[in-house]
Amino acid sequence: MINSKRTVQFEHVSPGDFNKVLELESSSFNQYDMMNMDDLNWYLEKYGSGFYSILESGRFAGYILFFITGGEGYMESIAVDRLYRGHGIADLAVEFMITRLKSQNVKVIKLHVRSDNKHAIALYERHGFKLSGTENGFYTDGSTASVYSREMV
Secondary structure (H helix, E strand, O other), X not given: OXXXXXXXXXXXXXHHHHHHHHHHHHHHOOOOXXXXXXXXXXXXXXXXXXXEEEEEOOEEEEEEEEEEEOOEEEEEEEEEOHHXXXXXXXXXXXXXXXXXXXXXXXXXXXXXXXXXXXXXHHHHHHOOOEEEEEXXXXXXXXXXXXXXXXXXX
């Protein structure tokens, strides 16, 4: 059970966090969507300033990965451990990302999500993301991605 007096913190991911991230990847995503150790190293090297562990009362509860490319924010990935789902942690993580990107004068944030991932889509829509298109064959298994964007005002 999650403590009702919880404290959620965001800390930059380090290589010491990779095993926890990979464990979460394997329990959260299918084989086509999971990151591997090479992916984690690449993202940390290239976009480490937007790669955060989510800690709930000091315990690893998930991660969020976002960055700026071409002047736009992009959310690459978010995952919350099953034990912590349904308690608003993903909402806090998305708000954290929005705040960080807004402070860097980003005007729009984009993301891709599997078109059948209704829980993730509901999360993004709660935070002002709107469907802006689809990309057929976006995922390595050939699945379609819905493209969502959020204008920063």
